[in-house]
Amino acid sequence: xxxxxxxxxxxxxxxxxxxxxxxxxxxxxxxxxxxxxDDYQSLIRGGHNFSIVTSRKDEKVLAHWSRVDxxxxxxxxxxxxxxxRLRENGVIIYDADRAKKLPQGVxxxxxxxxxxxxxxxxxxxxxxxxxxxxxxxxxxxxxxEGLKVYEKAFGPETPNKQLLQQGYTLAEPPVSFNLSRGSAxxxxxLTGNEAVALGLLRAGLKVYLAYPMTPSTSILxxxxxxxxxxxxxxxxxxxxxxxxxxxxxxxYAGARTAVGTSGGGFALxxxxxxxxxxxxxxxxxxxxxxxxxxTGVPTYxxxxxxxxxxxxxxxxxxxxxxxxxxxxxxFYMAADALNLAWKWQVPVVLLIDKHLSESPxxxxxxxxxxxxxxxxxxxxxxxxxxxxxxxxxxxLITGDGVSPMALPGIEGVVVKANSYEHDEWGLTTExxxxxxxxxxxxxxxxxxxxxxxxxxxxxxxxxxxxxRKAVVSWGSTKGAILExxxxxxxxxxxxxxxxxxxxxxxxxxxxxxxxxVVVDVENNRTAPLADLVRLHAGVRVxxxxxxxxxxxFTPDELAARLSEVMEx
Amino acid sequence: xxxxxLKLDTGYKITWCPGCGNFxxxxxFKRALQELFDEGRVRPEEIVVVGxxxxxxxxxxxxNVNSFGALHGRVxxxxxxxxxxNPRLRPVGFAGDGDMLDEGISHFIHAAKRNADVTVxxxxxxxxxxxxSQKTATSPRGFKGRSTPMGNPEEPLNPDVLxxxxxxxxxxxTFARDIGHMTRVFKEAxxxxxxxxxxxxxxCVTWFDTSKYYREAVYKVEGNDTSSLEEALELARRFxxxxxxxxxxxxxxxxxVFYRVExxxxxxxxxxxxxxxxxxxxxxxxxxxxxxxx
Ligand SMILES: Cc1ncc(C[n+]2csc(CCOP(=O)(O)OP(=O)(O)O)c2C)c(N)n1
Ligand code: SF4
Numbered sequence: 001x002x003x004x005x006x007x008x009x010x011x012x013x014x015x016x017x018x019x020x021x022x023x024x025x026x027x028x029x030x031x032x033x034x035x036x037x038d039d040y041q042s043l044i045r046g047g048h049n050f051s052i053v054t055s056r057k058d059e060k061v062l063a064h065w066s067r068v069d070x071x072x073x074x075x076x077x078x079x080x081x082x083x084x085r086l087r088e089n090g091v092i093i094y095d096a097d098r099a100k101k102l103p104q105g106v107x108x109x110x111x112x113x114x115x116x117x118x119x120x121x122x123x124x125x126x127x128x129x130x131x132x133x134x135x136x137x138x139x140x141x142x143x144x145e146g147l148k149v150y151e152k153a154f155g156p157e158t159p160n161k162q163l164l165q166q167g168y169t170l171a172e173p174p175v176s177f178n179l180s181r182g183s184a185x186x187x188x189x190l191t192g193n194e195a196v197a198l199g200l201l202r203a204g205l206k207v208y209l210a211y212p213m214t215p216s217t218s219i220l221x222x223x224x225x226x227x228x229x230x231x232x233x234x235x236x237x238x239x240x241x242x243x244x245x246x247x248x249x250x251x252y253a254g255a256r257t258a259v260g261t262s263g264g265g266f267a268l269x270x271x272x273x274x275x276x277x278x279x280x281x282x283x284x285x286x287x288x289x290x291x292x293x294x295t296g297v298p299t300y301x302x303x304x305x306x307x308x309x310x311x312x313x314x315x316x317x318x319x320x321x322x323x324x325x326x327x328x329x330x331f332y333m334a335a336d337a338l339n340l341a342w343k344w345q346v347p348v349v350l351l352i353d354k355h356l357s358e359s360p361x362x363x364x365x366x367x368x369x370x371x372x373x374x375x376x377x378x379x380x381x382x383x384x385x386x387x388x389x390x391x392x393x394x395x396l397i398t399g400d401g402v403s404p405m406a407l408p409g410i411e412g413v414v415v416k417a418n419s420y421e422h423d424e425w426g427l428t429t430e431x432x433x434x435x436x437x438x439x440x441x442x443x444x445x446x447x448x449x450x451x452x453x454x455x456x457x458x459x460x461x462x463x464x465x466x467x468r469k470a471v472v473s474w475g476s477t478k479g480a481i482l483e484x485x486x487x488x489x490x491x492x493x494x495x496x497x498x499x500x501x502x503x504x505x506x507x508x509x510x511x512x513x514x515x516x517v518v519v520d521v522e523n524n525r526t527a528p529l530a531d532l533v534r535l536h537a538g539v540r541v542x543x544x545x546x547x548x549x550x551x552x553f554t555p556d557e558l559a560a561r562l563s564e565v566m567e568x
Numbered sequence: 569x570x571x572x573x574l575k576l577d578t579g580y581k582i583t584w585c586p587g588c589g590n591f592x593x594x595x596x597f598k599r600a601l602q603e604l605f606d607e608g609r610v611r612p613e614e615i616v617v618v619g620x621x622x623x624x625x626x627x628x629x630x631x632n633v634n635s636f637g638a639l640h641g642r643v644x645x646x647x648x649x650x651x652x653x654n655p656r657l658r659p660v661g662f663a664g665d666g667d668m669l670d671e672g673i674s675h676f677i678h679a680a681k682r683n684a685d686v687t688v689x690x691x692x693x694x695x696x697x698x699x700x701s702q703k704t705a706t707s708p709r710g711f712k713g714r715s716t717p718m719g720n721p722e723e724p725l726n727p728d729v730l731x732x733x734x735x736x737x738x739x740x741x742t743f744a745r746d747i748g749h750m751t752r753v754f755k756e757a758x759x760x761x762x763x764x765x766x767x768x769x770x771x772c773v774t775w776f777d778t779s780k781y782y783r784e785a786v787y788k789v790e791g792n793d794t795s796s797l798e799e800a801l802e803l804a805r806r807f808x809x810x811x812x813x814x815x816x817x818x819x820x821x822x823x824x825v826f827y828r829v830e831x832x833x834x835x836x837x838x839x840x841x842x843x844x845x846x847x848x849x850x851x852x853x854x855x856x857x858x859x860x861x862x
Binding site: 025028029152186187188189190194198201202203206207209226227229230231232233235237238239241242243244245246247248249250251252253254255256257271272275279365367370371372374377379407408409410411412413414415416417418419420422425426427428 | 578580611612613614616618621626628629632634635636637638639642644645646647648649650651652653654656657659674675678838840841842844845846847848849851852853854855857858859860861862
């Protein structure tokens with residue numbers, strides 16, 4: 001076996017998500033790559049949660065598969081809901097104190113997990129370790145790999161280690177998958193949100209402000225937990241309006257700053273987003289989408305905010321919108337976002353979604369590829385003198401539209417930023433000539449931004465470069481598309497659009513030109529990318545494969561739908 | 569400390585109505601700054617003024633110091649962001665009653681609650697002046713604005729009581745026709761460590777001319793116990809503005825520093841932040857964190 005999928009299921013609070021991630025880490029040590037999908041509800045106790053871990057020997061895996069080889073059930077509900085996902089020769093590992101009804105003809109491993117933890121006076125959450133032990137035996141993964149990960153995750157004294165061992169010893173599985181050790185280096189397992197947090201830090205983030213909103217919240221949690229190590233600040237103000245206005249104050253003062261939210265929170269931020277455009281204050285806004293409108297479906301996924309993000313904020317001003325497709329890209333593009341914001345003094349949106357934000361994935365990250373691009377920041381009087389800018393104007397008109405940005409606090413220098421239309425000094429103006437000059441100044445950055453983005457790879461092409469069938473998409477659908485490509489044995493070219501504003505029309509046109517069939521894949525109902533492709537690349541999309549039930553595509557489902565549209 | 573002489577005027581043409589109370593605020597603020605500079609207590613480059621949107625907000629164009637023109641209602645978040653990023657700066661906000669107590673009231677309560685180390689000066693003219701006079705949170709009940717021609721149906725809010733009960737550590741009231749009094753109060757507010765709120769009674773000669781009313785009503789308190797919240801609240805509550813500005817005023821209105829105490833500001837808790845976050849663009853390594861996630 002070179003690929004295996006395991007589903008962990010239970011009620012909210014049972015620790016299912018933790019188990020999914022731990023397995024991914026264990027597999028990573030064993031030379032296997034993993035992708036973890038967490039399906040959980042917006043509640044704290046009860047309901048049904050599950051995690052699917054898909055692991056592959058030696059090679060990357062970018063999506064979870066809907067059929068699984070093993071189900072680890074903390075309760076009866078899990079078996080009832082997921083037994084049909086089991087492949088032939090699949091195994092159910094279950095807490096025999098909590099589940100009694102099992103399907104006929106399926107291999108099972110019973111563990112009296114509830115009884116064992118109760119006798120040890122431990123909380124029910126410890127059942128996970130017992131079942132994990134049994135699972136490792138089924139998989140044929142050495143117990144030692146599990147023990148190492150558990151010690152790293154829970155510390156040397158944790159009772160989890162002993163329970164893992166006990167589960168491994170007790171289990172007498174009727175089958176073993178006999179997975180063999182991979183040769184790949186062990187890799188870290190990160191969610192998209194963790195990658196965003198680390199990418200921002202690497203690129204010099206000093207202030208992160210956010211009001212909690214799923215699925216963006218774990219960026220705040222990650223940075224809050226790391227802030228003392230890095231001497232930075234992660235803080236939660238009273239609401240999203242305060243978040244972004246505070247962020248603009250911090251950035252004006254000279255701190256590399258980002259904020260994070262989901263669609264609803266970004267809706268509250270839009271007036272200040274436009275202020276960032278007007279005042280030319282560098283800011284990164286991470287928007288992690290969930291199904292809307294309004295409160296929508298908080299803990300599920302969607303790509304329904306593309307048109308909103310592209311058009312958010314009144315008035316006309318340049319913006320950059322970046323859409324990473326997987327966890328590795330989330331790291332590099334979060335760093336790009338901060339660098340672009342400071343280099344061009346514009347607001348930058350990093351547009352992700354629940355599926356990318358919250359799916360732990362084995363990743364290879366080379367931080368050496370990221371540098372801090374300062375932009376035209378001026379920190380001292382000497383620097384200003386060197387530039388010949390003693391009579392400092394915050395909005396000096398320059399060749400590329402970007403003015404030197406002096407930080408307030410330099411002796412003899414006055415830095416005036418303004419929400420009103422202003423002259424070069426930053427003083428309010430209503431003069432028609434001044435107004436158009438300033439509008440032109442800001443917009444004149446765009447061609448330079450386009451050039452800059454071109455060097456960062458606004459479009460990536462995967463699969464059969466010479467194929468006359470093309471799939472075009474953006475964001476987290478990348479994983480399922482690449483897996484579908486593999487499942488179908490190739491047969492199409494995948495054009496991944498990584499920059500949505502300014503839209504890389506030329507690049508997209510070049511890649512789609514000459515294709516007989518172009519299929520747009522999106523996790524939404526109205527296919528905004530198809531409109532952008534037509535508008536900016538002049539290419540008409542022939543088919544749309546859309547999904548808007550809060551769930552991400554799985555490779556098998558997507559392969560079937562793609563075949564249908566491409567043949568049809 | 570060498571004293572840098574900075575021309576405090578921008579030369580920008582002032583667009584307030586002749587006689588507007590804002591002129592007094594501008595004069596007193598410039599005088600307060602000049603005295604603080606001359607006394608060597610503050611350096612000009614440390615000052616950042618943040619203006620809201622309304623007649624009051626235009627003040628940022630008239631003073632030649634660092635400034636940020638914020639959105640309507642959002643003076644306080646911007647002030648706090650500046651201070652977080654660079655604690656060496658002294659951000660001073662100019663807000664309107666509509667601006668800070670209608671549109672942005674949540675920020676006011678929270679800034680006071682966390683005792684953010686910023687100063688905010690409220691130009692209280694009891695109406696939205698720039699939008700040609702509608703009621704605000706501080707308009708008296710019965711106030712006839714253009715959106716309430718039959719009279720404001722709501723009771724006004726008392727900003728000083730709100731500041732005190734929300735946790736502000738410096739609360740003062742002053743009068744835009746008394747430049748000497750304002751100058752003293754502004755200087756104390758700027759030098760205060762913690763959330764300093766200055767309530768300026770600001771006549772709007774065009775829409776709600778409180779000049780005569782306040783001149784008769786206002787009296788200076790001195791020798792009050794500024795460490796007593798009870799006493800401060802008692803003074804703060806004495807604030808009645810007649811909707812028709814009938815004279816003589818029914819009650820007298822105290823002005824002065826009502827409250828001044830020392831309490832930790834929220835950012836004192838950020839002990840891990842060493843030095844200003846602003847201006848530091850050195851790359852950091854996240855390699856160890858990645859290693860921990862293997
Ligand atoms: C979000 C938003 N809503 C409304 C306005 C319009 N507006 C501009 S100034 C103002 C009222 C100003 O009143 P106040 O804050 O009391 O200031 P004053 O003009 O009295 O100094 C309003 C409502 C705006 N600029 N922004
Ligand atoms: S309308 Fe009122 S507040 Fe505005 S400038 Fe005129 S007098 Fe001053």
